[in-house]
Amino acid sequence: MPLSGNAVKAPLHDQIMEMQRKIQLLEGDRAAHHESSQAAMKKNREAILQLRQENKRLYRKLAQANAGDEHIIKAAFHNRGLEKDVYRNMSGKMALTTLDQKALSKMKRLNALKHTTQTYEQRLEEERLTTINNLRALENSLEKTQFKCKEAENIMTNYLKLKSHMQEESLTFQSQLDSLEAEILKSREELHNLQVMNNDAQHSKEAAKAELQKQEEQLYKERKERERIIASYRKKVEERKAHAEKVDRRTQRANMQQDELSSEVQHSTTRMTGEEEKAISTFEEAFQRIKEATGVTDVQDVVQRFISQKETHLHLEKLKAENEKMIQQLKEQKELLSQQFQDVKYSGEAKLSRWMLEESEQRLQAQQQKCDVAKERLDWLVKTISTIRAGVEHLANKLQHIRLVNPIFATMTLMPVDNFGFNTLLLKISGDIQTYQFFVRIERKLPSYNTRVKLPEDQSLDLFNDEDESEEDEADILSREALKRQSQLIVDSKSKKKPWKKKKGKF
Template sequence: MEGKAFCNSTVKEVNEMLNEGVLFKRKCINAVKHTNEVYQRRLNQLKMEYQRLKSESSSSKVSSDARTRKKKDDAMKLRTLENDLEKTQFKCMEAKNIMVNYLKFKNHLHEESLTYKGQLDCLEAEILKQREEMNRLQIMNNDQQLSKEATKDELQKREELLYKDSKERACIIASYRKKVKECKAQAEKVDIRDQITLPEKLSGEAQHIITRMEEEDLKKISTFEEAFRRISETTGVTDTQEILECFNSQEETHQHLLKLKEENEKVLLQLKEEKELLSQQFEEMKYFRQAKHPSDQQALQESEQQLQTQQQKCDAAKEQLDWLLKTLHTAQAGVEHLANKLQHISLSEDTVPEVDPDSDHFVLELMAQCEKKLLSLHKELQGKDVAGIMKELEKNKLYIRSEEKLSAYITRAKPPVDQAHDPLHDKNETDEGKAKVITREALKLQSQLIIDSHSKRKTKMKMMKKKGKL
């Protein structure tokens, strides 16, 4: 039937019919769910009531054994709680002791941290001193090495010269031996001749002694003559005394160089020992600083952080101080400018205190004086025509400007001055002239201010007129 109805209807009608059927079925399902939930709640309530009644019935039937068992369980629980309480008390005591020790250790570290920076600075200064000393010793060592090398070169040169001299001496000695042999042969010939001519009284022993002495003298003389000839040829000196002095001076210089060599070797050994000691001390200090407790390093880091924060605060305070000083200087300049403007107004001597211009209270005193002058000026201007005064000031300003524009070569005739006046009259005239000069400068400043204010007013009026036209 439904299929036939769907066949005779359109798609929209079929869709609407299906939607209505779905909605009806949903309503039925929701009603069934609601009834199910109501029955479920009722069932849960009945179950709870049943459990309550069951527990009440079971509690009424508790036996004496269950009560005793419950008492034992309570006693066991009480004992365990007492044991736990004792354990916690013991742990609390240990924790208090540990906390006391940690507080002592913390105070000790705090005290050390207060002096740690100074000790560190001292150690760094000592290290710098030792480094400077080591550098100085290294420089001395290098100088000694250079002097040692120079002495070695000098010694090598001297040894070469000695070797050459020894060779030359060996050659000279060989030549001398040849000459001695020749002289011996000649002496033997002479002896034979002398033996023939000598009287027969002389014994053979006396003749032998004489011949031997003559041979030795001849040898010495010949060797000395040959050495002197060679020395004079090489040096160009013919005097024997000069040659002896030259050899003596060379021997003295050689001994002096040997002494210097020994002294330099001793100094070099001492410097090497000092260098080793300093290097050992430096290594010990370095490892001692590295092997300190990490808590000290942590305390040092914390102190460095605190130092950085304090440094930042100090920088901020410095910036604020600079700003305050700038504002103070600007305020001081403004107050001084105002005081210069009000310089023509005089105060009584009692109200003008003497203050050092370099002191900090000078600005306050200037402000107080300016305030008093302004009050006195305000009192003077009360009840007067301010507009008329302003006009007079403008006229004076124009007059002053016209005077300034005049050329410098225009001369004006001065009235004759009678020198026969009284001195009191002269003093009064000079005082009046000074007062006129001061008031003229003040009038210049005041007229400038008035002109500026008038120019500002004119510009404002022009702007207002333009706006009204628009």
């Protein structure tokens, strides 16, 4: 990894040195151009001053122009050399005009040179700023690269530690797998036994339910038969009792009539007695029915019962009138309350709607705030995950060519260990644990009457022995950090299952 770091640092250093050389060259060019521009400007200023002085002198001698322009031109251009020959045949005014034109052209040229100088300076400043920005960007990129390099080194160290730890734990995977397979076999055998017990208990329950239903039906039939016989016996007793009373009454009336009446009256009354007997028998039958309906045997009680019924009827009529009056009052009160409700409804509808609107807006703002917070957190998580993923992918690309061989494990003959093997083992162990937890949940869902099925003593002893052996195996598994959580689930499930097994042994 340090070699790769030096390889990254060397090109960056060369680029920085090259940029610095370019900057120095640009600074030199700018200084040279500036000096040349300053020299040209100075020369032009001197020429302008000199021309102005000459113009002033020519103006002073303008009055002498008509007297002799050639003399003036010679005097003006006595130290110019070839320029004196150019103005030899010109008048003073023409020479002055020509000089003015030259002065204007030189002024224009001076302005153009100034503009060019400013343009070059501005371009040089822009290039300098661009170079500075590029240099800063390169420095930032260098810092980020160094930071990522450090992070990659830390991640690589952690991966190496994790790899060594996994290689150490791979030594115990076979024993752990054997113990887990033994646990699974025990659990399957126990599940089979529990299923057999459940089936037996279900059959026993169904047989008991059928027997109970049969017994209840038989008991119901016997009770109905007894009630029918008792009712028939009661009816016969009442009929015989009524017949005996009728016979006694007729005998008593016949004896009294024989003692008091004569034979003639007896003959006439015999016809009347037949009609009276019919009426009496009719009244007696009606009275008997009344007694059966009311449940009393004395005449006074029957009369008292009818009187009380009359009072009850009057009381009920009175209650009916009071209730009708109360219903009328309640109806009026209902109409009044309905009117008040309509008034309140139409008057407070605007307030209620405004209050509901404000409450809804508050809820909406709260939900929007929650949504914004959740969105910010989601963006942060996505950004973090993308950064981590990029770092891990970059690190994986950098570490593809590295193959570490531990000398401790190189001397030992072990089965080949790779990521696929680890994932396969972990998936198998997690699947076995889920199967075991499923069996435990099935055991917990068994009905309560299932615990009363007796088991052979040898089987219960074997179960307790299996528990002890599994607890010893779990002690070995608990000593390893890799499968501690998974083994803890098995221990918890078995600790919850122990009282159930003891209860089976008792019964």
